[in-house]
Amino acid sequence: MLHIPTWKRIVIWGLVVLGLVFALPNAFYSRVETHNDAIQTIEMQGSTPELVADRAAWPDWAPATLVNLGLDLRGGAHLLAEVQVSDVYADRMDGMWPDVRDALRGARDRVGTVRRTDAEPGTLSVRISRPEGMEEALRLVRALAVPVATLTGAGASDLVVSGAGDTITVQLSEAEKVATDTRTMRQSVEIIRRRVDEVGTREPTIQRQGTDRILIQVPGIGSAAELKDLIGTTAQLTFNPVVGRTSDANTRPEPRQKVLPSLDEPGQFYIVESTPVVTGEELTDAQPAFDQNGRPAVNFRFNPSGARKFGDYTAENIGSPFAIVLDDEVISxxxxxxxIPGGSGIITGNFNIEESTNLAVLLRAGALPAEMTFLEERTIGPELGQDSIDAGRIACLVAFGAVLVFMGLSYGLFGMFANIALLLNVGLLFGLLSVIGATLTLPGIAGIVLTIGMAVDANVLIFERIREELKTAKGPARAIELGYERALSAIVDANITTFIVATILFTLGSGPVRGFSITLGLGILTSVFTAIFVTRIIIVMWFERRRPKTIEV
Structure with a gap:
């Protein structure tokens, strides 16, 4: 009566072996991590003998996925940044000026000449020479407004246009400011995430907090200053028309112009128009490369909108210089x-290979839409993380030892079978965590400890049921079979309810709560699998070999 088909045995043991194989790299954590970092560095910067040696620390054919360690276990950097969302209003108004100018120039016979005047940040002020044409000018400028693209701003316009005397004032509406704040925060979070991910750090925590703050936690990075250097680099790339050159840093430019230093030529300055032709936001790709002289450079490509602007400008200004400006420095x-109709080009300068690679990374990630102020910064040393790991390891060993002793004393040989399944259960759990790239934190370790304690629940139910069946069933084989069959419903009910709780915690929680729910949920899956299938196949194999007339549970 006790029989498991061969194909089932192959599937069960195959899954066990597969899980243990994927869990194995975690037993050689530092070697595998060195191997993975070397591969990533080779792909980004090229091969060196040291990197090749680091790559050889772990076989290429073997799985190399690891359970990522969280900030509380690995150490790293913690930042709380405040985004200056009001800066975006000024940029929006600055970008509106060419459209407003062109719209009013088309009605020059009615509104006269058009000139931009100084105004408060976030406000566009335009003066016309014919005040009697104010009504027509307001109509033309208001035609540039578009509806606010949010549910809360439905029906509202994005611009507020007013006129007094000979001056037109343009501002963002309140509904558009709210929508702009939301977009700015989302864009900032995404850009920070891409910048952090591209340099190879693992599992950062990047979350919006409140209306204008972002929490950034990156395990494995050296210091908060290093993280600030990476995130705080704006990499704002613009292409500006050049008005002239000067060697005097105190040169006073005309309105709507600015003086910028040259990166390649110390002591030289360029006078450029403040409004760029194209910005880095319209870049779709940037890759490190070499120019025709073999010097490091960066290739770039615009999206269709940027390509059209770039192409139109170069067609109309052949023979004129234009400045490639990066963070208020003219790099070329x-x-x-x-x-240049294709929307692509190359940035050259006094770069080395590392600088061109970093510049390409920052340009691909995009420019931060607004300046960030760091309100809080902490560096968590690896020593603190190691203490946490040691404490978690002791907790796991104590729980593990207590369960092993209890099962051995309570159920004898069958308890030893359950202990073997428990060992396999922990291996399978780490294998699953490695495959999905999960991050292990202190709450995650708590989930593992809880899993160890709960893992034998199913075996206890089964063994107690077998004890009951031994009193009435005909022979030990039938008792074992009935024990598994009749305990199944109770096992499924108990574990489904716990799994539902873990799912709710994962859905509604964040950060540490999610880490706990992931390890708890996966632990439930592995413990049910080992209890129902692994211990059963071990007992069946033992029974087939020994053929006992009686058994004691």
Whole structure:
């Protein structure tokens, strides 16, 4: 009566072996981590003998997925940043000026000449020479407004346009400011995430807090200052028309112009128009490369909108210089030799390979839409993380030992079978965590400890049921079979309710709560699998070999 088909045995043991194979790299954590970091560095920067040696620390054919350690276990950097969302209002108004100018120039016979005047940040002020045409000017400027693209701002316009005397004032509406704040925060979070991920750090925590703050936690990074250097680099790339050059840093530019230093030529400054032709936000790709002289450079490509602007400008300004500006420094100011319709080009300068690679990473990630102020910064040393790991390891060993002793004393040989399944259960759990790339934190370790304690519940139910069946069943084989069959419903009910709780914690929780729910949920799956299938196949194999007339549970 006790029989498991061969194909089932192959599937069960195959899953066990597969889980243990994926869990194995965690037993050689530092070696595998060195191997993985070397592969990533080789892909980004090229091969060196040291990197090749690091890559050889672990076989390429073996699985190399690890359970990532959280900030509380690994150490790392913690930052709380405040995004200056009001800066975006000024940029929006600055970007509106060319559209407003072109719209009013089309009605020059009615509104006269158009000139931009100084105004408060976030406000666009335009003066017309014919005040009697104010009504027509307001109509033209208001035609540039579009509806606010949010549910809360439905029906509202994104611009508030007013006129007094000969001056038109343009501002963002309150509904558009709210929508802009939301977009700015989302964009900032995504850009920070891409910048942190691209340099190879593992499992960062990047979350919006409140209306204008972002929490950033990155395990494995050296210090908060290092993280600030990475995140705080704005990499704002613009292409500006060049008005002139000067060697005097105190040169006073005309309105709507600015003086920027040259990165390649110390002591030289470029006078450029403040409003760029194209910005880095319209870049779709940037990759490190080499120019025709073999010097490090960066290739870039615009999206269709940027390509059209870039192409139109180069077609109309052949023979004129234009400045490639990065973070208010002119890194290159080439002369336009011909029309560039493809929307792609190359940035050259005094780069080394590492600088060109980092610049490409920052450009691909995009420019931060607004300046960030760091309100809180902490560096968590690896020593503190190691203490947490040691404490978690002791807790796991104590729980593990207590369960093993209890099962051995309570159920004898069958308890030893359950102990073997418990060992396999922990291995399978780490294998699953490695495969999905989960991050292990202190609450996650608590989930593992709880899993160890709960893992034998199913075996206790089964063994107690077998004890009952031995009193009435005909022979030990039938008692074992009935024990598994009749305990199944209770096992499923108990574990489904716990799994539902873990799912709710994962759905509604965040950070440490999610870490606990993941390890708890996966632990339930592995413990049910080992209790129902692994211990049963071990007992069946033992029974087939020994053929006992009686058994004691």
């Amino acid at each position: 100011a080439p002369v336009i030799q011909s029309h």
